[in-house]
Amino acid sequence: MNENEANVRMDAIRTLEGMLERSMNARMKFSPGNSQYSLLNNRIRALRIAADILSCEMSGNDILTMHSKDDLRMALAPLRSLISKSEKARRNMDPQQWQYKMLSANLDALHLALHPLVGIDLE
Numbered sequence: 079m080n081e082n083e084a085n086v087r088m089d090a091i092r093t094l095e096g097m098l099e100r101s102m103n104a105r106m107k108f109s110p111g112n113s114q115y116s117l118l119n120n121r122i123r124a125l126r127i128a129a130d131i132l133s134c135e136m137s138g139n140d141i142l143t144m145h146s147k148d149d150l151r152m153a154l155a156p157l158r159s160l161i162s163k164s165e166k167a168r169r170n171m172d173p174q175q176w177q178y179k180m181l182s183a184n185l186d187a188l189h190l191a192l193h194p195l196v197g198i199d200l201e
Contacts, residue, residue: 079136087132090187094132097184098125124156128191135194142198151200161188
């Protein structure tokens with residue numbers, strides 16, 4: 079991996095960590111057992127896996143040494159949901175808005191992390 083690819087992945091990891099932090103803060107607003115709380119738990123787990131995927135790519139490690147196929151499979155739906163919701167929200171924004179830029183960075187990071195998952199046989 080060249081230096082530029084490593085920098086792109088590091089930026090994506092930082093973006094995912096920011097998403098993770100915001101999700102953890104939002105989860106505190108809900109009580110356990112609440113549907114929003116469960117949704118955020120799934121999202122947090124998926125974001126951690128996404129960051130691990132990029133870290134493994136940078137280090138040359140296999141993500142399957144850190145997470146089971148079941149964990150990876152369960153991360154797919156929340157990641158795809160985040161992508162879908164972010165794309166929908168971004169369509170309604172002016173490209174000059176900071177929110178548009180933040181969503182674009184989030185989408186880049188999510189796509190970068192999701193791409194290796196598609197290549198793994200999760201069955």
